[in-house]
Structures are given as structure tokens and as C-alpha cells.
Amino acid sequence: MSEERDSLSRYIVFRLILLIPTFLGVSVIAFVIVKLTPGNPLISVIGFGGPGSSQQAAALSAQLGLGKPLYVQYLLYLYRVLQGNLGNSIAQQIPVVTLFEHALPNTLILILTAMVFALVIGIPIGLIAGVRRNSVTDQVARVGSILAASLPDYWLGLMLLIVFAYYVRLFPLGGDTSPTSVVLPALTLGIGLAGLIVRLMRSSMLEEIHQNYIRTAKSKGLRERSIIIRHALRNAILPVITVTALQLGYLLAGDFFVEYIFAWPGIGRLVVSAILVKDYPVVQAFLLLAASFYVILNLLVDILYTVVDPRIRLAR
């Protein structure tokens, strides 16, 4: 047992050490991308023309060390990032970090609501598809789950918006003006994830209903409904919820478009607006933060899986 714990902690330490080159790789890519910007990067930082822009440009050039060799520039960039300085937004003239701090809670509310919707939609459908395998319901669920993964988020959002906010005025058109504002964007975001949950729930149910304890329950004469809900569902739902919780990264990618469509004041809309007005520091900072978030999330997922399933560790 202690040997097993040793190998687990060694694995975690190994993965933590691997984080360093990965983070460096992420920062190099975020740095290089801005260097590839066509034209003078200073113009994009200060804004074109304007009184005193040449003095401003010279001052900023000295401050950012733009006259120095490229690797020195990168090290300076890394130094600033490690101090928590991600630069200032050109459009709004305030630190990027402050912008993200304001937007993050809204994005979290949206993503968590989307997750709840996905579970509420996906679990019952997956359950029925699993129990009635190869039935019409199962086939419809199969196509439906593939369809959910194929719909562009921004298009689905637009269609929901036009139907449920314009023709049938059930929800507000956008923004976060009322408590129901989150419903449509969260539904848009949740539908894609619901497709995945349907498939997971279906296969998890299929696995459970062939177990011995289900046969025992049947032979005791319990009703089918009670067997499925009180016995099989309880066991089948655990892995589904675990995997769902780990889909944060997937939701973050869709969040981008959905916030833009619904004018939801989160990180996605902030970044899309920045893209549209060429506010590079915001885009660069977002790339760096999103990639770091992904790296850490992937690490947690891997470690969690290793703890739950020792076979993964043995396979190494």
C-alpha cells in the first residue's frame, strides 16, 4: 500500500516538473504570436497617430525593451508575467488583469449553469437509451447526441434567441439584466455537452444493468422502475458526473461565441470584442491564461484518473 502511495506521489511530482517546460512553451507561443503581428506593434499598443504619440512610442519602447535582442525581450516579458503584469488594454486603458477579474465571475455563473442544464437534459435521455437499447428511442438519442455536437454554438444561440426572446418573449434578448438572462446562453452552451452526457450515461447504464446485483434485484421480484432508478442509476451516474465536471475546458471554448451572441459580460465577450478592435494585449493575455488553465486542468484530470483507476499507473 505504501509502495503504491510512493509511486503515486512520484508520478504527481513528475507531472508537476513537466509543467515547467509546458508553461515555458505556452509563454513562448503567446510571446511569438504578438511578434508576428504585421506592422509596428507600438502603434497597436498606443493607437494610431494622436498628439505626442512619437514621444509615447519612444517611452514605451524603452519600457518594454523593444530595442533589445529578441531573447532579452522574451525574458522581460516572462518577468512581467510572473509579476502578474499582463499589460494594459489599448481600448480601455486599464490593466488587463482588472478586466479579467471583473469578467470571470460572470463566465463562471454561465458555465456552471450550462453544466447543470447539460446534466438535467443528458441523464434522463441517456438512461432511457441505455435501458431500451436498439429501440427507436435509442436511435433517436444516438443521432440527437451527434447532432448536439455538430451544431455551431453561435448559430444555435441565435436561433434560440430569435424564437424564445423575440417571437415568444420568454427571456430577455441579451445582457445580464434579469435573473432569467442566463437561461438561453446556458442552454446553448449546455446542449453540446448534453450530447456527450447522453452517450456516457447510455454506456454506463449498459454496463450496470448486466451486473449480478441487478439480476439479484430482479429475482427478488422488484419492479423494473425501482431496479433502474434505485439501483442501476445510482451506480451509473457517478462516472458520468465525474467526466462532466472535467468538461470545463470544452465549455470554455463554446463560451467564447455564446457570450458574444448574448452580450453576456464575461471573459468570452471581452476577448471577442478585443479581437474585433485589435486590442492585442487582451488577446495575448487571454491566450496565456486560457492555455495555463488548460494545462492545470489536464494535470488535475490525469491525477484524478490515476487515483481512481490504478491500471493507468500500472500501464506506464
Add this chain to the structure above:
Amino acid sequence: MPGDFCSITAESLPQVAAKVEDQSENATSTERIAEEEERGESLTRLILRSLRRDKIALFGLVVIIFVTLVSIFASNIAPYNPIKQQLSGYLKPPSTTHLLGQDELGRDILSRIIYGSRVSMEVGASVVAASILVGVLLGTIAGYYGGKIDLIVMRFVDIFLSFPGIILAVGAVAIVGPGLKNVIIALIIINWPGYTRVMRGEVLRVKQNPYVLASKGMGASNFWVMRKHIIPAAISPVIVLATIGFGWAVLAEAGLSFLGLGVQPPTPSWGGIVAEGLSYILEDPYLALFGGLAIAITVLCFNMLGDGLRDALDPSLRI
């Protein structure tokens, strides 16, 4: 027979277990050879056979062929010039002369969707072809030779896979500049690591097979073994990945075009059509509706085909 019974009971349990495992391993490896031989010889036949059974996947294939033909013969099929403006037709709803209506500049939406398929198919095909090329090459080399080469290739794969796919593409194209070429490059950069990882995993499995060892023992060169034995036997999951990846690339390109980062106006693209529709969504929902339907149906069909192929070619991937 009593003798046999005694001989089994005389052995300790782990020994019996080892024996059983040994036997089953032999059995599976024989089965696997047969399976690999079949795969190597008749991959196309295997795919066709499974498609005949799987109606959903077959439907996906038919629609994909249709969209491909539409994109190739766009100039012959489209009823109007897709960029010709007719301002008197401002946001006209569908009619007999313009089956899907007209956009804000009076351009025919059906013709724009027909021409828009070119961008989607071009991006999908380029991204998938380049990713397969890089992925199969690097994955085969990494898996076959192992050691340091494998370590280096896989570290690069890990670093690239740690980026949030579409978000990296959006950020990179936003900074480097919009355009079809940049979109294709960004999507290839995101995609190749997935193909490399899958190919390497398959090569690791396939290279243990006795016929590969036998071929090497008979003096075949590494290149010969990889080309004749390893790649044909390991390619199936890559085909599945490529089918789903094609749909993904279409979706990603449409997303980038929707944000104005893809192909530039007036060239029509499906994502661009939805973006124009967003501006006039309350006046004329048809523009966004039809543009999005084109994307959704195409991606859905690639996913249906991919799902069917996965069931047919790689049961271990099934969920």
C-alpha cells in the same frame, strides 16, 4: 479425466492463471494476425460492408458526397453570381426566383451558400490531409523507433495538446491577421498532435505482431516494414479521426469566419453568412438560419460517418 484433474489441482493457482493467460494471449495474437491481414488487404471492403449495415453512417456519406460535388461544380449549379449585388432585393424572404431569399445587398443566399461550400471543403480537406501526413509520419517514426525520438516527438505533442484548440486558433489568427491561408495553418497546427498521438499508439501495438518481427527477421529494411506492415495495419483509427476531424475543421473555419477572421468579404463562406445574418437577425432571420443549417448538416454528416466508421473499425474506441 482423473489424471488431468490431478495435474491441474497439483499446480498452484497462479501457475494455472499464468497458463490460461498464456493460452488466451496466443489465441488473441492469432486472431489479431488474421484481423490485421484482413485489414491490410481489404480496409475499403471492410468500410463498405459496415456502411451497408449502418444506415445512419451511410446517409452521412451520401450527404458528404453531395456537398463535395456541389463545391466542385458550384459555378455550374449556382443560379446567380454570389457576389453580384441587387439593392432592390434588400433582405427579401425566400421566393420562387430566389429560393432561400436575398441578403442585405440583394445577393442570392442559395448561390452564396453553394459557393460557400468551397471554402468549407477546401479548409476541411487541407487541414485533414496535412494533419494525416504529419501525424502518420511522426507517429510511425516515434512509435517504431521509440527511445529518444519518441520522447522528443511526444513532448512536442503534449505541449501542443495542452493548448485550448479553437481558442488558440482564434487568438493566433486575430493577431497574425485574417485570411484563408492563416486559418488553414492555424487549424493544422492545432490538429497534427492528435493524429500523431493516435498513430503512435497504434504503431506501438502493431509492431509487436509476429508477422512484423518475422519480416524484420527476414532482413526487410525498416522503411519496408513501416510501409508494408505497420502503416496499413495501424491506419484505421486515423481514418476515423480524419472523418470526425474534417467536420471539426468545417465547424472551426465557420467559427473563425463568423468572427470575421476567415475568408474576407465579398467571398462567401458559411460562417460569414451567419455573421451577416446576426446583424439583420430581427429583420430577416433567414440569412442566419440557412447559413447555419449548411454548417450544421455538413458537420453532422461527417460526425455520423465518423461514428459509424469508429464502430466498424475500432470497437475499442466505442463509448
